[in-house]
Amino acid sequence: MTFAELPHEQLSELAASLRTAHDELRARGLKLDLTRGKPSAEQLNLSTPLLDLPGAGDYRAADGSDTRNYGGLRGLPELREIFAPLLGLKPENMIAFGNSSLELMHDFLMHAVLFGVPGGSGPWRDAAFLCPVPGYDRHFAICAKLGIEMIPVPMTGDGPDLAEVARLAVDPRVKGIWCVPKYSNPTGETYSPETVRRLAELPTGAEDFRILWDNAYSVHHLTDEPVEIEDILAAADAAGNPDRPIVFGSTSKITLAGAGVGFLGASSANLDWLVGHLGKRTIGPDKINHLRHARFLGSPQGVLDLMAKHRAVLRPKFDLVEQTLTKQLADAGVASWTTPRGGYFVSLTVLPGCASRVVELAGHAGIALTPAGAPFPHGKDPEDKVLRIAPTFPPVSELADAMSALTLCVKLASVEALLAKI
Numbered sequence: 001m002t003f004a005e006l007p008h009e010q011l012s013e014l015a016a017s018l019r020t021a022h023d024e025l026r027a028r029g030l031k032l033d034l035t036r037g038k039p040s041a042e043q044l045n046l047s048t049p050l051l052d053l054p055g056a057g058d059y060r061a062a063d064g065s066d067t068r069n070y071g072g073l074r075g076l077p078e079l080r081e082i083f084a085p086l087l088g089l090k091p092e093n094m095i096a097f098g099n100s101s102l103e104l105m106h107d108f109l110m111h112a113v114l115f116g117v118p119g120g121s122g123p124w125r126d127a128a129f130l131c132p133v134p135g136y137d138r139h140f141a142i143c144a145k146l147g148i149e150m151i152p153v154p155m156t157g158d159g160p161d162l163a164e165v166a167r168l169a170v171d172p173r174v175k176g177i178w179c180v181p182k183y184s185n186p187t188g189e190t191y192s193p194e195t196v197r198r199l200a201e202l203p204t205g206a207e208d209f210r211i212l213w214d215n216a217y218s219v220h221h222l223t224d225e226p227v228e229i230e231d232i233l234a235a236a237d238a239a240g241n242p243d244r245p246i247v248f249g250s251t252s253k254i255t256l257a258g259a260g261v262g263f264l265g266a267s268s269a270n271l272d273w274l275v276g277h278l279g280k281r282t283i284g285p286d287k288i289n290h291l292r293h294a295r296f297l298g299s300p301q302g303v304l305d306l307m308a309k310h311r312a313v314l315r316p317k318f319d320l321v322e323q324t325l326t327k328q329l330a331d332a333g334v335a336s337w338t339t340p341r342g343g344y345f346v347s348l349t350v351l352p353g354c355a356s357r358v359v360e361l362a363g364h365a366g367i368a369l370t371p372a373g374a375p376f377p378h379g380k381d382p383e384d385k386v387l388r389i390a391p392t393f394p395p396v397s398e399l400a401d402a403m404s405a406l407t408l409c410v411k412l413a414s415v416e417a418l419l420a421k422i
């Protein structure tokens with residue numbers, strides 16, 4: 001019987017026993033964190049050899065240039081060659097830059113707002129952006145900072161609702177859309193080939209519409225069957241919109257999250273435009289870091305081999321999350337969740353109005369959860385029902401404690417809500 005089907009008396013009894021269990025949980029004084037999608041120390045250790053590279057006296061790039069010196073704004077060619085096939089790019093149509101792809105997204109939008117982009121008619125004033133939800137909070141934070149209006153569009157299971165995207169995109173103020181096309185944050189879903197094609201062909205009111213294609217989880221598979229996505233640049237080219245996609249990626253969750261390399265791929269017009277702007281704020285990226293990454297990873301296959309080791313660490317954690325949710329919540333009828341085939345997150349949907357109460361109850365018990373609403377523009381989930389679980393960072397034993405505490409809080413918040421309705 002689901003909770004909603006229980007007679008009032010039984011529901012009250014259940015509430016009392018869940019409150020007792022919650023009090024006991026509080027008394028344990030736990031201090032656990034399920035907030036951010038960070039790699040664990042065990043994962044970071046996989047890339048420890050990076051710290052000894054390139055080695056004193058061994059700083060020449062393949063073309064003989066001295067990586068210690070200024071220059072090379074587009075990044076080391078041998079590193080671009082390794083990542084191009086993994087991100088669906090060509091080495092000549094991408095840059096390898098600083099330690100973060102987020103900074104490239106930020107800089108792209110900031111320069112668009114200040115100066116406008118190729119093919120446009122000037123700075124992006126009074127601009128709006130389509131934001132598939134639930135989505136990545138830091139994307140939304142950039143828009144909020146730059147005063148770009150965010151228009152939420154629901155995700156469907158294989159990408160954003162395209163009818164809604166098409167309806168909204170005819171407004172010339174709508175300058176683009178955020179996309180995390182593979183193993184999306186936080187739902188784990190992947191865009192279907194049809195979705196990719198239709199986004200590439202989409203009729204838009206703005207002639208300078210951009211798709212910010214954040215392929216953050218391109219090689220972050222959790223199963224034996226890697227999911228692949230269509231080539232957005234080729235699809236846009238074929239549709240006569242070569243300047244529309246801007247592709248992002250990074251090694252943050254491949255090597256060292258704080259000391260990796262960010263990538264951006266786009267048409268020549270976009271790249272020349274962006275590199276022109278970036279060249280005003282730096283004379284060149286950290287090419288020693290590029291070189292050590294190129295030497296450590298060696299080839300696209302080297303990256304995939306390293307990702308297999310990450311998967312061996314991560315898979316048991318995602319399995320534990322799935323097992324606990326199923327065991328504790330499947331019969332209660334108060335929640336549904338995603339079973340991602342890659343990426344870093346599980347999205348948990350609870351009864352409307354309950355997500356922030358779950359976060360509060362978990363907080364009382366020492367379990368830090370991502371604030372309810374975080375995966376929505378301005379942190380506001382209109383139905384207050386989506387929670388993002390980030391299982392990668394804690395060790396398995398802590399994750400087990402955190403997940404059983406979380407499911408207890410979901411049950412208690414749900415029973416409270418059902419009782420309040422009666």
Ligand code: PLP
Pocket residue numbers: 037099100101102103136180185214216249250251252257262
């Ligand atoms: N994009 C998405 C979708 C992410 O989930 C994250 C990190 O969680 C990032 C980008 C951050 O990337 P980077 O470390 O390259 O700045």
